[in-house]
Amino acid sequence: xxxxxxxxxxxxxxxxxxxxxxxxxxxxxxxxxxxxxxxxxxxxxxxxxxxxxxxxxxxxxxxxxxxxxxxxxxxxxxxxxxxxxxxxxxxxxxxxxxxxxxxxxxxxxxxxxxxxxxxxxxxxxxxxxxxxxxxxxxxxxxxxxxxxxxxxxxxxxxxxxxxxxxxxxxxxxxxxxxxxxxxxxxxxxxxxxxxxxxxxxxxxxxxxxxxxxxxxxxxxxxxxxxxxxxxxxxxxxxxxxxxxxxxxxxxxxxxxxxxxxxxxxxxxxxxxxxxxxxxxxxxxxxxxxxxxxxxxxxxxxxxxxxxxxxxxxxxxxxxxxxxxxxxxxxxxxxxxxxxxxxxxxxxxxxxxxxxxxxxxxxxxxxxxxxxxxxxxxxxxxxxxxxxxxxxxxxxxxxxxxxxxxxxxxxxxxxxxxxxxxxxxxxxxxxxxxxxxxxxxxxxxxxxxxxxxxxxxxxxxxxxxxxxxxxxx
Numbered sequence: 055x056x057x058x059x060x061x062x063x064x065x066x067x068x069x070x071x072x073x074x075x076x077x078x079x080x081x082x083x084x085x086x087x088x089x090x091x092x093x094x095x096x097x098x099x100x101x102x103x104x105x106x107x108x109x110x111x112x113x114x115x116x117x118x119x120x121x122x123x124x125x126x127x128x129x130x131x132x133x134x135x136x137x138x139x140x141x142x143x144x145x146x147x148x149x150x151x152x153x154x155x156x157x158x159x160x161x162x163x164x165x166x167x168x169x170x171x172x173x174x175x176x177x178x179x180x181x182x183x184x185x186x187x188x189x190x191x192x193x194x195x196x197x198x199x200x201x202x203x204x205x206x207x208x209x210x211x212x213x214x215x216x217x218x219x220x221x222x223x224x225x226x227x228x229x230x231x232x233x234x235x236x237x238x239x240x241x242x243x244x245x246x247x248x249x250x251x252x253x254x255x256x257x258x259x260x261x262x263x264x265x266x267x268x269x270x271x272x273x274x275x276x277x278x279x280x281x282x283x284x285x286x287x288x289x290x291x292x293x294x295x296x297x298x299x300x301x302x303x304x305x306x307x308x309x310x311x312x313x314x315x316x317x318x319x320x321x322x323x324x325x326x327x328x329x330x331x332x333x334x335x336x337x338x339x340x341x342x343x344x345x346x347x348x349x350x351x352x353x354x355x356x357x358x359x360x361x362x363x364x365x366x367x368x369x370x371x372x373x374x375x376x377x378x379x380x381x382x383x384x385x386x387x388x389x390x391x392x393x394x395x396x397x398x399x400x401x402x403x404x405x406x407x408x409x410x411x412x413x414x415x416x417x418x419x420x421x422x423x424x425x426x427x428x429x430x431x432x433x434x435x436x437x438x439x440x441x442x443x444x445x446x447x448x449x450x451x452x453x454x455x456x457x458x459x460x461x462x463x464x465x466x467x468x469x470x471x472x473x474x475x476x477x478x479x480x481x482x483x484x485x486x487x488x489x490x491x492x493x494x495x496x497x498x499x500x501x502x503x504x505x506x507x508x509x510x511x512x513x514x515x516x517x518x519x520x521x522x523x524x525x526x
Contacts, residue, residue, distance in 0.1 A: 237274060
């Protein structure tokens with residue numbers, strides 16, 4: 055048995071684990087990194103990167119068929135599904151070196167390609183190696199949640215971990231789950247030439263503002279995606295190429311392929327957490343505000359910490375614990391400034407409180423300002439006028455922003471900055487946005503907050519009148 059002693063041991067080489075490893079090693083800590091599967095974790099191999107690459111293929115095909123309004127003859131947008139998957143693989147391959155074992159060893163990190171499990175509060179065994187560490191970081195992420203639907207075990211199905219290896223275009227893709235993953239893949243596949251039916255037990259995009267979510271759902275339905283809401287899958291039958299989903303209300307929905315996209319489960323089963331005195335909850339590992347577990351020497355970050363499950367959150371968590379582990383400084387993770395985006399077309403983005411949450415928290419102190427894309431000149435030129443922004447304001451400060459529309463994922467960055475730094479609406483309004491840009495949507499939303507205060511105020515009009523009469 056080999057024995058290693060180190061300052062920091064990181065279990066999991068996904069986004070969060072790699073961020074900690076790179077930062078800690080470059081600041082002088084001795085770092086060991088364990089990864090029993092693929093470097094880069096879910097995001098690089100099965101999540102953010104391949105899904106956005108496939109979405110880009112779908113968008114390229116769709117755009118070829120939508121050029122008439124610009125005075126350009128539309129094309130067929132003929133799709134080679136296998137070639138689209140080659141594009142996905144190429145994108146992963148281009149990003150892969152940044153997350154590679156070689157790069158991190160070059161930074162001074164000792165990388166061990168094996169799964170690890172606790173054997174004591176300060177020790178982890180990986181293969182025939184035992185690592186004793188002053189601090190341990192659990193960054194094992196999450197995996198697709200596959201519900202126990204009768205018959206599912208006998209029917210071939212896809213998850214996000216297998217879908218991007220599929221080379222044959224589904225003739226009719228059934229998707230169980232109407233969240234961001236399900237709807238992103240639904241739109242990508244309808245644009246690539248598949249029929250698509252989404253089966254959602256409650257409301258599709260149920261975690262987002264329903265007014266904005268409806269814009270996305272309407273757009274997908276216009277493109278041909280069938281979205282069955284309030285429809286629970288109670289049984290699955292069939293075989294490859296002929297799959298049936300039976301619903302609780304007795305309907306049978308038929309397709310050729312099945313994608314399960316009902317959510318995620320945290321990866322903790324192989325860790326032997328009891329040996330470390332690390333407690334779990336229903337959603338993941340129990341952590342305090344500083345992301346420490348019930349074992350003070352052990353931290354949990356990213357998906358496995360049981361909070362928001364986004365790659366950028368894992369990266370943010372890495373920064374929080376580096377401050378604590380390396381410098382001994384107090385550091386807490388917050389969620390109020392964390393944005394998220396659903397990369398459908400139109401995009402759906404959120405940061406801070408939704409309108410419903412803000413009303414609950416702030417009552418009559420809340421003001422909601424809006425601005426539609428249809429009044430943005432660049433959106434008109436690009437024929438991307440579907441959508442709007444909604445900003446929740448309390449006492450002159452934004453507490454949340456919701457955007458649906460073209461480049462919503464880019465526009466939300468400004469509001470994430472504003473919330474992170476407790477900026478005022480006046481500071482956003484003072485920004486000069488170049489004309490004509492989609493970014494003017496943000497400035498105009500801030501202007502919509504001040505317009506009634508300036509143009510509908512009798513006091514303002516009285517002051518202006520006095521100045522015109524008496525000031526030479």
